[in-house]
C-alpha cells in the first residue's frame with residue numbers, strides 16, 4: 479500500500495471514521511463559542527490563525543488569559559446545551575465516500591472521543607445528530623464507538639483504514655500498523671506562525687509529533703485535503 483488508491487481500495491475491511499473535524503467540520507463553531515464564552519477575558523478574538531494545536535487550552539491567547547481545560551469543558555457543555563453540534567452535516571463527498579466504502583469494502587464505524595468526560599451526555603447529543611444524518615443523507619454507520627482510547631477499540635474490529643484529523647490518535651494508530659487517511663488541518667501540520675501562537679514547549683512537541691507522523695507518509699499515512707480527495711480515489 480503506497481498510495482491513497484491502495485489504502486482505499488486494495489484491502490477489504492472496516493473503516494473507522496472520526497466525527498469531529500473529520501466527518502463534519504466543527505472548527506468554526508468551536509471558535510465561535512470560544513469567543514462567545516471567553517471573549518470578555520480575551521484581548522482580541524480567537525481566530526483560525528491561533529487554532530494550530532489540539533487542545534484549546536494550549537493556545538497562547540487562551541492560556542495567557544487563564545483559560546484552563548476545565549473552562550474548555552464548561553464551554554463544550556454550553557455548546558451541548560445549545561445543540562451547537564447537532565445540526566452540523568457532512569458534505570456530499572463525505573457521505574458518498576462512506577456509502578461506497580460500506581457497500582464495497584466493509585462496515586463503517588464512527589469512533590469518537592466525545593464521550594471522554596467533556597460533555598454531559600455525548601451519546602444523547604450524537605444520537606440526535608445521527609437521526610438528522612439519516613433523515614438528510616440516508617447514511618447510518620454500523621455502530622458509533624465512544625472511546626478516547628480509539629486504538630484499544632480498534633483491536634476488536636477488523637479495521638482496514640481510519641479517517642482522522644487528530645495527530646495524536648493518528649500516530650498511535652500508525653504505530654500499531656493501522657493505515658490512516660489524515661485530513662489536513664493546521665493542527666496536524668506545521669504552519670509558519672506556529673511559534674507565535676503556542677508555547678515553546680508545545681511547539682517543540684508539535685515539531686516532534688509531525689516529524690514522526692510524516693515518517694509514515696506513503697507507507698501508512700495518506701494526507702487529503704477534503705472528502706472530495708477521498709471520493710475521487712475510490713473505485
Ligand SMILES: [Mg+2]
Pocket residue numbers: 496497498499500642643644
Ligand atoms: Mg477529530
